Amino acid sequence: MKKTIILTFSLFCLALNIKAQKIKGSDTVLPLSQEAAENYKKKNPTTTISVTGGGSGVGISALISGTTEIAQASRKIKFDEKLKIQESGNTLKEVIVAYDALSVIVNPSNKVSKLTREQLEGIFTGKITNWKEVGGDDLKIVPYSRETSSGTYEFFKESVLKNKNYKTGIMSLPATGAIMQSISQTKGAIGYVGFAYLNTNVKAINISYDKGKTYVVPDITNVKNKTYPIVRPLYYYYLTKNTNKVKGFVDYILSPEGQKIVSNVGYITVK
């Protein structure tokens, strides 16, 4: 009897100890975390995991203030965020859980099928305004961007525009769905969306980051072997003092089963 009580008690303590993990941050990583958390809960009924979005910045500031255990981010942690964590006397652990590729898309009627990074920079900063300058028809280029609040906007600016600003007055749409819709119905349009959103209503462009020597098709193989250039890692950040608490879930998402969820959600697996 005594043994049973002690056993139950210690089990109870253990359950208390591992329950109630919180994951917060990027909306890009959100669907992946949600799906993984649901499956993980099915296998470990004693745990509860709550997953919320809000943006990468929100997640990391919650990690700093201690209101979340895991911060999900679609960008690397910024230097001053890292400093704040150092100041609080903690150390940070970074885990890449998946990769996301950005595809540059145009209307299917567009003749142009490949562009260099320099040409893309020209188009999105407003220096190239007609498709004939990049080998297409005599047609005005209509670039579409995401809203400034999106991590995708920042990543594209960093990777393709080399931190220059988008052209003044670029059209910016609130969601990926709206970008797809507009590009499928506008002849001169060009825009960028997550790799997972590609469909037959739009045409994906082959990209060259070496001034036109090689153009890479955005497909799973090229993204995985990292020849496709516009790829970003998706991160989990947690504090090393919480390792025991979060390890189960982080290991699960890196396991073959977890990585299967990654490809189901439309991202690229780590391994």
Place this chain on the structure above:
Amino acid sequence: MKILERLLEGMFKMSSAITSIVILLIIIFLFKEGFGLFRSPVVEKGYGLYINSKNPVTDLNPTQIKQIFDGEIENWNEIGGKDESIYLLRFDEIFSIYSDEELGENYQFLPQKLNNIISENSNIIAFFPKKFMPEISSPTKEIANKNIGIPDFIYGKEWLPTTTPSPLFGIIPLVLGTLLVSFLAILIALPFGLGVAIYLSEIANNKVRGMIRPAIELLAGIPSVVYGFFGLVIIVPIVQKMGNISAGETAFTGSLILAIMALPTIISISEDALRNTPLALRESSYALGATQWQTIYKVVIPFASSGISAAIILGIGRAIGETMAVLMVTGNGAVIPHSIFESVRTIPATIAAELGEAPMGGTHYQALFLLGCVLFLFTLVLSIISEIISNKQTSKSA
């Protein structure tokens, strides 16, 4: 019984007092947050722009900073310096120049390395957190970091709220975009709305009226996202084809949607005004031998004119504040519009799209609150005007 009445009276008094106080508090909050913007520095808080002390430049305005970091200004002589090309050093780039070991575990060697780079390059401009800067002495000089000025906001022609090192908060494109879309919407909605109102109040029989009125009221009940969705999928391609333009997301498209949304307001208010024309007036008109049409445009419309003006102004108010539908169909390009077939960005759409990710208490957040203040002033002026006009109406009919 008497006590109950007293109690009820007291409760009503209380609730009206609470309502007024809440409204007042919201307004105070809005302005307090918004005006914080003018106490914030041009370059992000905690960061600074540093140059070599031999460089004669001491002052840069936000637009110049943006152009330097965009590579549009490439030589110091364009902004009053020597004839030297500009060497840009962003913070992240230091990590590709020096390895982590060279910078030390807690970056304790960073200030010294920065000092070296700045002294070696007289043409440098570096963007860094203040805490890593060596003491401001030779060879490093900080560019004066003034606060954001009211003119930067009111006369600014560019809205680039997330640009580093210095964001631009110029409201001119947003204000012009909002006004253009709203007034165009009323221009489109007015003939239709007035026509329907006249038909309903003067011509239609009760049966037709009983069918059309609820339908119009239903129009007012459709959520604005649904209008936006409809606009994006149906109206945007139509505008694009009809106008033969490169993109269908234009000010005109937004106005079309807003016109549909403002119709119920215009119709019901102007119909009420038309129906308020006293029977005696109409009957005297008929007695003088006027036809029905003559009565409508010589007697009824002039009598109801102030009510109709109030309807127009309330319609504009509805259009100015509309957010979601506009966000979806106008393309949101923050540029000063030159024609109605260009993309525009309105104030409400800007707030809705950007507030979610603006760091709380930062300059971007404050700038969005200030936009809210501007919007509030617009609608305040409009409701005061409509109040004045409808007061005229009541004094006339009395």
